Amino acid sequence: xxxxxxxxxxxxxxxxxxxxxxxxxxxxxxxxxxxxxxxxxxxxxxxxxxxxxxxxxxxxxxxxxxxxxxxxxxxxxxxxxxxxxxxxxxxxxxxxxxxxxxxxxxxxxxxxxxxxxxxxxxxxxxxxxxxxxxxxxxxxxxxxxxxxxxxxxxxxxxxxxxxxxxxxxxxxxxxxxxxxxxxxxxxxxxxxxxxxxxxxxxxxxxxxxxxxxxxxxxxxxxxxxxxxxxxxxxxxxxxxxxxxxxxxxxxxxxxxxxxxxxxxxxxxxxxxxxxxxxxxxxx
Amino acid sequence: xxxxxxxxxxxxxxxxxxxxxxxxxxxxxxxxxxxxxxxxxxxxxxxxxxxxxxxxxxxxxxxxxxxxxxxxxxxxxxxxxxxxxxxxxxxxxxxxxxxxxxxxxxxxxxxxxxxxxxxxxxxxxxxxxxxxxxxxxxxxxxxxxxxxxxxxxxxxxxxxxxxxxxxxxxxxxxxxxxxxxxxxxxxxxxxxxxxxxxxxxxxxxxxxxxxxxxxxxxxxxxxxxxxxxxxxxxxxxxxxxxxxxxxxxxxxxxxxxxxxxxxxxxxxxxxxxxxxxxxxxxx
Numbered sequence: 001x002x003x004x005x006x007x008x009x010x011x012x013x014x015x016x017x018x019x020x021x022x023x024x025x026x027x028x029x030x031x032x033x034x035x036x037x038x039x040x041x042x043x044x045x046x047x048x049x050x051x052x053x054x055x056x057x058x059x060x061x062x063x064x065x066x067x068x069x070x071x072x073x074x075x076x077x078x079x080x081x082x083x084x085x086x087x088x089x090x091x092x093x094x095x096x097x098x099x100x101x102x103x104x105x106x107x108x109x110x111x112x113x114x115x116x117x118x119x120x121x122x123x124x125x126x127x128x129x130x131x132x133x134x135x136x137x138x139x140x141x142x143x144x145x146x147x148x149x150x151x152x153x154x155x156x157x158x159x160x161x162x163x164x165x166x167x168x169x170x171x172x173x174x175x176x177x178x179x180x181x182x183x184x185x186x187x188x189x190x191x192x193x194x195x196x197x198x199x200x201x202x203x204x205x206x207x208x209x210x211x212x213x214x215x216x217x218x219x220x221x222x223x224x225x226x227x228x229x230x231x232x233x234x235x236x237x238x239x240x241x242x243x244x245x246x247x248x249x250x251x252x253x254x255x256x257x258x259x260x261x262x263x264x265x266x267x268x269x270x271x272x273x274x275x276x277x278x279x280x281x282x283x
Numbered sequence: 284x285x286x287x288x289x290x291x292x293x294x295x296x297x298x299x300x301x302x303x304x305x306x307x308x309x310x311x312x313x314x315x316x317x318x319x320x321x322x323x324x325x326x327x328x329x330x331x332x333x334x335x336x337x338x339x340x341x342x343x344x345x346x347x348x349x350x351x352x353x354x355x356x357x358x359x360x361x362x363x364x365x366x367x368x369x370x371x372x373x374x375x376x377x378x379x380x381x382x383x384x385x386x387x388x389x390x391x392x393x394x395x396x397x398x399x400x401x402x403x404x405x406x407x408x409x410x411x412x413x414x415x416x417x418x419x420x421x422x423x424x425x426x427x428x429x430x431x432x433x434x435x436x437x438x439x440x441x442x443x444x445x446x447x448x449x450x451x452x453x454x455x456x457x458x459x460x461x462x463x464x465x466x467x468x469x470x471x472x473x474x475x476x477x478x479x480x481x482x483x484x485x486x487x488x489x490x491x492x493x494x495x496x497x498x499x500x501x502x503x504x505x506x507x508x509x510x511x512x513x514x515x516x517x518x519x520x521x522x523x524x525x526x527x528x529x530x531x532x533x534x535x536x537x538x539x540x541x542x543x544x545x546x547x548x549x550x551x552x553x554x555x556x557x558x559x560x561x562x563x564x565x566x
Contacts, residue, residue, distance in 0.1 A: 044540070142425070146543065153535040153542050178540050218557060250553060251562035252436040257327070257461050259436050259549065260429065266546040267553050270533060274501060279534035 007078055009071060009089040015097040020088050022110045023065050025100040026171060037062070038169035040109040040179070043074070048179025049111050050080045058114035059182050061085045067095055067106025074107070111182070113169060119187050119195070122158070123202045129224045130157045131272055132204065133265060136192040136241070137232040138165040145176025146262025147230070152180035154269040155278045160195050160227075161188040192229075192241060199227045206245040208237050209268050211258045213249030217268050220248055222275050228268050233261050290361055292354060292372040298380040303371050305393045306348050308383040309454060320345070321452035323392040323462070326357070331462025332394050333363040341397035342465050344368045350378055350389025357390070394465070396452060402470050402478070405441070406485045412507045413440045414555055415487065416548060419475040419524070420515040421448040428459025429545025430513070435463035437552040438561045443478050443510075444471040475512075475524060482510045489528040491520050492551050494541045496532030500551050503531060505558050511551050516544045 012020055026039050040049045052059035061081055066074065068089045078087060096102050116122075126132065133151045138144050144166055151159050159168075165188060166173065168181045190198075196206055204227040207220065229245070231237035236258065250267050252259060259267075273279050295303055309322050323332045335342035344364050349357065351372045361370060379385050399405075409415065416434045421427050427449055434442050442451075448471060449456065451464045473481075479489055487510040490503065512528070514520035519541065533550050535542060542550075556562050 146546065149543060150546060153539055155536050180539070218553075251557065252553075253438050254563075256436055256463070260432060260545075262543075263429065263433060263546050263549040266542065267550050270501075270535075270550050274534065280537075 007083065007087055009066070009087045011068075012065070012088045012090045012098075013094060015094055019086075020063070020065055020098060022063075023098050023108055026108070027100055036113045036115045036169075038111050038113065038174060039171045040111050040182075041107065041171055041175050042105045043077070043107050045174060045179040045182070046074075046107055046109055047077060048182045049109055050077055052182040053081060053085075058116065060112050062110040062112050063088065064110075065090065065095070065098070065108040067092055067103070070106045116187070117189050119160075119189055120198055122185070122187055123160075123198050126157050126202070126225070129276065130204070130226070131155070131269070131276060131278060132157055132199065132227045133159045133269065134192075134195055134199070134227050134229040135159065135161045135165050136229060136237060137162065137235075138230070138261065139232055141166060141170050141173040142176050143233065143260065143262045144168050144170075144173040145181070146260075147265050148173070148177035148180040148184055148186075150262065150266040150269050152177075152184050154266075154273040156269060156273070157185070159184055159186040160199075161186065162192040162195055163189055192238070196227070196229065196241065196245065207272075208241050208245045208247045209250070209264060210236055210242055210247050211249055211252070212242065213247035215246065215248050217248045217250050217271050220271065220275065222272050224276075226272055226276065228265070228272060230261050230265050230268075233258070290366065290370055292349070292370045294351075295348070295371045295373045295381075296377060298377055302369075303346070303348055303381060305346075306381050306391055309391075310383055319396045319398045319452075321394050321396065321457060322454045323394050323465075324390065324454055324458050325388045326360070326390050328457060328462040328465070329357075329390055329392055330360060331465045332392055333360055335465040336364060336368075341399065343395050345393040345395050346371065347393075348373065348378070348381070348391040350375055350386070353389045399470070400472050402443075402472055403481055405468070405470055406481050409440050409485070409508070412559065413487070413509070414438070414552070414559060414561060415440055415482065415510045416442045416552065417475075417478055417482070417510050417512040418442065418444045418448050419512060419520060420445065420518075421513070421544065422515055424449060424453050424456040425459050426516065426543065426545045427451050427453075427456040428464070429543075430548050431456070431460035431463040431467055431469075433545065433549040433552050435460075435467050437549075437556040439552060439556070440468070442467055442469040443482075444469065445475040445478055446472055475521070479510070479512065479524065479528065490555075491524050491528045491530045492533070492547060493519055493525055493530050494532055494535075495525065496530035498529065498531050500531045500533050500554050503555065503558065505555050507559075509555055509559065511548070511555060513544055513548050513551075516541070
């Protein structure tokens with residue numbers, strides 16, 4: 001039985017309709033800042049947006065734009081948004097002209113994240129037993145998405161990004177994160193030195209991940225508050241960071257480039273989370 | 284000092300020049316089979332192609348197409364190819380019209396892989412101590428590239444793919460693999476059942492990786508010949524495989540989707556390779 005949503009969709013027939021202007025040419029605009037606004041794409045991310053919207057922790061949905069024939073299958077999900085979130089629908093042809101490419105998923109949302117710059121209170125408020133991922137200079141959106149997905153998968157408490165890292169709310173990073181950017185607490189502000197200084201003051205044990213690290217990641221016996229620091233692919237972490245903190249490595253074939261930073265974060269977080277007893281295992 | 288290559292480049296001014304027809308609209312053609320031919324993109328992959336070409340193990344370079352101003356910086360690399368590999372050069376405008384998009388890397392090569400269907404001899408010839416990654420139904424090129432990059436990084440002996448998996452030589456998979464597809468021995472043929480049957484006959488210990496796996500990956504004490512089996516994202520491995528073989532899991536937050544298969548392969552391979560003593564660690 002197909003039920004219809006209690007929400008009346010608004011039909012869009014003109015790709016230049018100002019009411020859906022935020023969705024125009026999203027592939028190009030993906031690289032421009034939007035003051036906390038972001039584009040969520042696909043059903044999975046929409047579901048995470050719905051959950052974050054309902055939780056009222058600073059993430060909200062502004063408007064939705066759907067392919068007309070997707071309405072019926074999304075009834076329950078649409079009803080989870082408050083009634084002041086308008087739902088626009090369009091034909092595939094109009095939708096493709098709005099987005100600027102063939103949008104086969106047919107599900108877009110405009111969201112808004114409240115911008116907060118409360119790094120020090122945020123760090124102080126972390127639990128006594130905490131696992132935090134710190135990203136420095138992460139410039140690739142796929143890697144950013146992978147980092148969030150892994151942080152969520154391995155029960156990290158927060159992601160902290162330096163100001164040179166890219167915005168995790170960019171459409172592609174959000175999609176690769178499978179929506180985790182919307183549920184994982186994070187901050188993006190300050191320099192790496194400032195972030196790590198604040199974490200040190202809060203008695204975090206800081207481990208910089210690098211192919212040149214001193215301790216094999218699988219051998220670390222972490223304390224109660226741990227920050228794992230990962231850097232950009234290619235250059236890796238600045239030597240000032242590697243010299244100032246403990247460093248961990250992931251043994252691999254030395255003839256090859258270092259691992260992808262997303263994969264490396266997954267391997268390291270799995271180990272740390274497991275060693276800290278943060279992963280429940282079926283018995 | 285900039286030295287010039289001993290090789291005389293051939294200038295292309297017409298995007299429809301038949302001599303470079305294989306490079307036309309590569310983004311669209313990425314999804315079509317080419318009987319073992321493939322497009323390598325970027326300096327890093329070109330270097331791997333050069334090494335594979337020199338090794339004479341069935342991979343060869345057919346022709347190169349470069350942005351004119353890249354020649355000077357690539358002298359050494361170009362000289363590593365045999366002199367019967369023509370090098371075409373073009374201006375940025377012509378190159379972009381050939382490729383069908385802005386090719387800022389400016390480095391393309393057409394390669395050829397000898398197609399071999401020798402699964403059983405290949406498996407028999409693996410070393411007494413072997414680590415093999417088996418992919419079933421891997422349909423996403425990014426994931427395929429990540430799997431090869433991890434297999435190479437953690438010193439696997441081979442990658443075996445069932446016939447439903449995508450071609451690792453596709454441009455994007457090759458690029459994400461950082462060229463590892465050109466150096467890692469692999470086969471793509473037969474069904475998953477046939478692959479695993481052959482591995483079982485060759486006394487491989489077979490571990491299927493799944494969120495529902497019975498043994499935590501970090502607790503496995505592997506034997507001398509180990510095959511790790513990973514499936515497609517979303518559906519995962521077919522239940523017939525999970526029921527027929529030992530299964531391993533990676534503990535994670537149960538509320539979330541399973542890990543990305545590329546990341547999961549990295550975590551599992553790191554553990555297996557390390558437990559098997561295949562990763563040398565600095566002392």
